[in-house]
Amino acid sequence: MAPASEEAYSARRPLSLRLALRHPRILRHVPAITLLVMLGPTAAGVVGTLLPAFGYLPALGGYAVSLEPWRALFATPGLGSSVRLSVSAGFVTTFLSLALVALIVAASQGTRMFALVQRALSPLLSVPHAAAAFGLAFLIAPSGWIARALSPWATGWETPPDVVILNDPAGLAMMAGLIVKEVPFLLLMTMAALGQIDARRSRQVALSLGYGPVVGWLKGVFPRVYPQIRLPVYAVLAYSMSVVDVAIILAPTTPPPLAVLLVRWLNDPDLALRFQASAGAVLQLLLVAGAIGIWRLGEIVVARLGRRWIEGGSRGRRDRAARGLAGLLAGACFLSVALGLVGLVVWSFAGLWSYPDTLPDNWTLRTWMRQADSLLAPVITTVTVGVAATGIALLLGLGCLENEVRFGQRPTTKSLWLLYLPLITPQIGFLFGLQTFLTAIDVDRSWGAVVLAHLVFVLPYVFLALADPYRTWDRRYAITAQCLGAGPDRVFWTVRLPMLLIPVLTAAAIGFAVSVGQYLPTLLIGAGRFATVTTEAVALASGGDRRVIGVYALLQMALPFLGFALAVGLPALLFRRRKGMTHAP
Amino acid sequence: MPRLARVFAALLPLLFTVTSTLRASEPDPRDWNAVLEAARSQTVYWHAWGGEPRINDYIAWAGREVERRYGVTVEHVKLSDTAEAVSRVLGEKAAGRHHGGSVDMIWINGENFAAMKRNGLLFGPWVESLPNWRYVDVTDKPTVLSDFTVPTDGLEAPWGMAQIVFFYDTARMTDPPRSMRALLEWARANPGRFAYPQPPDFHGSTFLKQALNELVEDPAILANPAEEAGFDRATAPLWTFIEELKPLLWRGGRVYPQNSAKLRTLLADGEIDIAFSFNPSEASNAIANFELPETVRSFVFEGGTIGNTNFVAIPYNASAKAGAMVLADFLLSPEAQARKQDPEVWGGFTVLDLDALGAEDRARFDALDLGVATLSPDELGPMLPEPHPSWMTRIEETWQARYGAGQ
Numbered sequence: 002m003a004p005a006s007e008e009a010y011s012a013r014r015p016l017s018l019r020l021a022l023r024h025p026r027i028l029r030h031v032p033a034i035t036l037l038v039m040l041g042p043t044a045a046g047v048v049g050t051l052l053p054a055f056g057y058l059p060a061l062g063g064y065a066v067s068l069e070p071w072r073a074l075f076a077t078p079g080l081g082s083s084v085r086l087s088v089s090a091g092f093v094t095t096f097l098s099l100a101l102v103a104l105i106v107a108a109s110q111g112t113r114m115f116a117l118v119q120r121a122l123s124p125l126l127s128v129p130h131a132a133a134a135f136g137l138a139f140l141i142a143p144s145g146w147i148a149r150a151l152s153p154w155a156t157g158w159e160t161p162p163d164v165v166i167l168n169d170p171a172g173l174a175m176m177a178g179l180i181v182k183e184v185p186f187l188l189l190m191t192m193a194a195l196g197q198i199d200a201r202r203s204r205q206v207a208l209s210l211g212y213g214p215v216v217g218w219l220k221g222v223f224p225r226v227y228p229q230i231r232l233p234v235y236a237v238l239a240y241s242m243s244v245v246d247v248a249i250i251l252a253p254t255t256p257p258p259l260a261v262l263l264v265r266w267l268n269d270p271d272l273a274l275r276f277q278a279s280a281g282a283v284l285q286l287l288l289v290a291g292a293i294g295i296w297r298l299g300e301i302v303v304a305r306l307g308r309r310w311i312e313g314g315s316r317g318r319r320d321r322a323a324r325g326l327a328g329l330l331a332g333a334c335f336l337s338v339a340l341g342l343v344g345l346v347v348w349s350f351a352g353l354w355s356y357p358d359t360l361p362d363n364w365t366l367r368t369w370m371r372q373a374d375s376l377l378a379p380v381i382t383t384v385t386v387g388v389a390a391t392g393i394a395l396l397l398g399l400g401c402l403e404n405e406v407r408f409g410q411r412p413t414t415k416s417l418w419l420l421y422l423p424l425i426t427p428q429i430g431f432l433f434g435l436q437t438f439l440t441a442i443d444v445d446r447s448w449g450a451v452v453l454a455h456l457v458f459v460l461p462y463v464f465l466a467l468a469d470p471y472r473t474w475d476r477r478y479a480i481t482a483q484c485l486g487a488g489p490d491r492v493f494w495t496v497r498l499p500m501l502l503i504p505v506l507t508a509a510a511i512g513f514a515v516s517v518g519q520y521l522p523t524l525l526i527g528a529g530r531f532a533t534v535t536t537e538a539v540a541l542a543s544g545g546d547r548r549v550i551g552v553y554a555l556l557q558m559a560l561p562f563l564g565f566a567l568a569v570g571l572p573a574l575l576f577r578r579r580k581g582m583t584h585a586p
Numbered sequence: 587m588p589r590l591a592r593v594f595a596a597l598l599p600l601l602f603t604v605t606s607t608l609r610a611s612e613p614d615p616r617d618w619n620a621v622l623e624a625a626r627s628q629t630v631y632w633h634a635w636g637g638e639p640r641i642n643d644y645i646a647w648a649g650r651e652v653e654r655r656y657g658v659t660v661e662h663v664k665l666s667d668t669a670e671a672v673s674r675v676l677g678e679k680a681a682g683r684h685h686g687g688s689v690d691m692i693w694i695n696g697e698n699f700a701a702m703k704r705n706g707l708l709f710g711p712w713v714e715s716l717p718n719w720r721y722v723d724v725t726d727k728p729t730v731l732s733d734f735t736v737p738t739d740g741l742e743a744p745w746g747m748a749q750i751v752f753f754y755d756t757a758r759m760t761d762p763p764r765s766m767r768a769l770l771e772w773a774r775a776n777p778g779r780f781a782y783p784q785p786p787d788f789h790g791s792t793f794l795k796q797a798l799n800e801l802v803e804d805p806a807i808l809a810n811p812a813e814e815a816g817f818d819r820a821t822a823p824l825w826t827f828i829e830e831l832k833p834l835l836w837r838g839g840r841v842y843p844q845n846s847a848k849l850r851t852l853l854a855d856g857e858i859d860i861a862f863s864f865n866p867s868e869a870s871n872a873i874a875n876f877e878l879p880e881t882v883r884s885f886v887f888e889g890g891t892i893g894n895t896n897f898v899a900i901p902y903n904a905s906a907k908a909g910a911m912v913l914a915d916f917l918l919s920p921e922a923q924a925r926k927q928d929p930e931v932w933g934g935f936t937v938l939d940l941d942a943l944g945a946e947d948r949a950r951f952d953a954l955d956l957g958v959a960t961l962s963p964d965e966l967g968p969m970l971p972e973p974h975p976s977w978m979t980r981i982e983e984t985w986q987a988r989y990g991a992g993q
Binding site: 056060061076077078079082108132142143144160161163164165167168169170175194227234253255256265267269270272275313351352353354355356357363365372375399433436437438440442443445446524528529531532536537539540542545546547548549558 | 607631633635636637638639642643646661663664665666667669670672673674676678680681682683688691696698700701777778784786836837838840841842844845847848850853854855856857875876877878879883925935939947979987988989991992
């Protein structure tokens with residue numbers, strides 16, 4: 002420790018002097034390292050996208066800055082419809098998911114249903130988006146499982162009806178596919194936040210004042226929960242607007258949403274389309290930023306109206322219908338993912354399975370046996386990369402938060418927004434730029450580079466899942482421990498970390514799940530040399546055989562599921578004699 | 587965050603500059619012994635579409651054989667779209683990695699090849715120096731030398747033949763239509779039971795080209811660039827046809843399947859009655875795979891169907907050029923080609939001239955049973971050439987503006 006900086010610390014923050022002296026300087030640098038790890042790649046990628054968007058890409062002979070890519074972009078037939086589709090998918094998905102989550106939690110908190118919902122979460126979260134979409138598609142298609150179960154005896158359909166259900170022009174199927182996956186994510190975030198605001202007692206107070214459970218929760222708890230889940234809500238908004246895999250399966254195609262259009266251009270053999278694809282990626286980024294801005298304005302309006310509603314004092318005691326509806330919708334979400342997945346599992350063991358047979362003609366293990374030899378290597382790569390990325394993310398996340406606690410630095414809103422950059426930047430646009438950058442400094446296609454690329458996406462989610470529980474943790478525990486003579490390290494290891502074990506493990510499980518799901522970063526940064534369960538799944542899915550898709554969907558789900566199971570099981574095991582801890586915030 | 591800014595500012599100039607990588611000596615394809623020598627202990631990263639387990643298995647087999655015989659290790663990089671590999675090479679060129687690239691070989695043809703050739707992203711010429719080149723059928727299979735009318739110039743080695751084949755379920759229909767006009771009549775009688783993948787998907791665009799070939803006044807003009815031949819006049823009958831077909835399509839033409847795999851799934855699900863593919867063995871394969879019922883059979887149009895060749899190419903900056911050439915040569919060997927044509931293994935048609943083979947190699951091919959739903963080479967009928975690539979580009983653009991952008 003250099004004396005100069007020691008003095009600087011003591012001058013600014015005399016109270017933290019002791020801590021600063023005792024702790025390696027490294028902790029102070031963790032926030033900077035974290036930002037560099039997250040923003041460096043994103044910024045490099047964005048620059049690599051911005052330059053071609055304005056005509057600069059020397060490898061393709063683009064040396065001059067021009068607005069030509071933008072002219073080409075806006076001359077694309079149907080661009081308006083694509084943009085409209087992306088924007089409406091974003092708002093509808095986010096609004097309905099949030100409303101559903103609020104309703105489910107409001108109706109179930111303090112009841113047996115709450116525990117049920119909580120238990121159903123991990124498996125739901127483990128299902129990859131694309132697998133859930135495939136499953137849903139097989140469930141609701143005109144030749145799908147539901148139609149097969151009812152045909153022809155009830156419907157009279159000897160051949161499937163020629164009606165548009167999937168890929169419908171309004172994008173409803175895509176929104177449904179997104180909602181069933183975003184609801185579990187927001188539920189998890191909400192449940193993590195509930196502990197922080199002592200929701201249980203708020204609810205009891207509301208009930209004793211004569212409020213119905215649903216209205217009481219919406220009036221007394223939701224206004225305090227929302228600020229804690231605001232950023233995850235924005236992440237849902239950004240994700241729904243720029244999703245590619247779910248859209249390819251469920252979204253309309255004439256025209257497709259903007260993100261799908263961009264992927265198509267980037268994959269077009271006509272390399273000149275890259276310029277307009279880059280311009281499109283910038284447009285996508287602006288759209289996401291604009292949508293978040295509009296959502297923020299909406300928040301203000303809702304808060305105004307909500308305040309009036311709360312002050313009105315209506316008790317809403319007759320909310321049985323609302324509670325029934327919540328149960329129904331939660332069940333529908335769960336069932337559509339679960340049944341879709343069961344459908345894929347059945348497919349993975351199916352021989353010939355034609356319409357309108359409810360189950361396959363014959364069963365076979367062949368699909369599994371054929372894949373068995375080639376499964377081990379991708380699983381190992383997936384686990385090692387995922388564990389490394391999650392481990393680093395946890396280390397950095399905890400380091401940042403501990404830094405905050407010890408040195409009292411609160412992150413500004415600005416830095417939180419920076420944190421979100423990797424989540425709101427459309428992957429396809431910025432990854433191409435990042436790949437160019439990493440290739441230029443010759444560190445691509447290494448295991449470390451793949452971990453780094455995963456880290457960019459894992460870290461924000463881990464940080465998000467950690468931050469609120471960490472910040473709202475009751476500091477009086479730490480003060481008590483310090484009064485008993487514990488130093489900051491000891492407080493961290495013996496009080497804070499054990500009490501926060503559940504959120505820490507949950508964050509790790511989320512991070513691992515995010516890592517398992519990465520397709521483009523793995524492929525682009527790893528130069529295709531790191532085959533994971535997901536890269537194999539996507540490559541095989543392009544062959545369209547539901548049997549193979551079923552095998553990989555199960556595998557893709559099994560790994561994150563193990564992570565979530567550990568996150569739930571480990572604390573239960575560790576705290577089996579300390580019941581209070583299992584509910585610790 | 588000034589520190590961050592400084593670090594980033596320091597790294598930024600690297601973005602588009604050339605890193606110096608040791609220049610590996612380029613192998614000379616004409617000195618085959620030197621190529622074999624250089625190839626030993628190289629690892630070839632072969633970027634190839636990975637959507638079909640049986641093709642993946644064949645590639646794995648080829649890798650094992652090449653490793654055993656020549657000491658070349660093969661890693662199959664499974665792509666969901668070949669353009670990903672093209673992107674990769676382009677990205678490396680943008681970043682200045684002109685040597686030691688990540689992609690050693692690509693399974694490629696058509697537009698992807700044309701784009702790589704045009705942008706100078708390919709190594710070569712090397713193909714005609716391969717020992718097994720002498721078996722390639724350059725007279726009866728002219729597409730082994732011209733990929734979508736673009737001369738291959740020795741930059742890509744032929745690997746397999748493809749031809750459009752339609753298939754249908756004999757349990758559901760009899761006497762399938764055998765021309766575009768007959769197809770339209772059939773669709774009128776059976777609305778909603780036919781679909782083609784959405785262009786610019788490869789198969790969707792090929793369907794349009796097939797229709798153009800049948801409907802255009804003089805098919806000979808399709809060999810010339812679209813501009814010179816008068817695109818609008820030549821394609822007018824095509825658009826009339828597509829316009830008439832559209833309301834009779836599956837979902838009334840409001841939704842299109844994404845690719846031929848989806849087309850096959852729709853046939854299996856009973857949503858449509860006719861599907862098509864570029865692989866003449868597709869129906870037999872799908873039956874063996876339980877994907878289609880045993881009653882499915884193939885057919886082609888009376889006037890012939892569009893066919894082409896698929897190839898393997900080596901990027902200009904590949905790290906293991908010698909290894910890639912050795913692999914490409916093995917893929918061309920009668921042994922590997924016969925195994926590839928075996929429907930139990932893959933069912934991909936050979937590029938070789940069977941008359942040029944020795945008796946033993948010839949016997950490998952004669953022994954093959956092509957499968958119940960595969961047409962014999964005679965039944966496959968005449969193979970129509972691909973039009974000049976400019977037609978495809980213009981047709982895709984026009985289709986996109988008319989039908990792909992919503993009304």
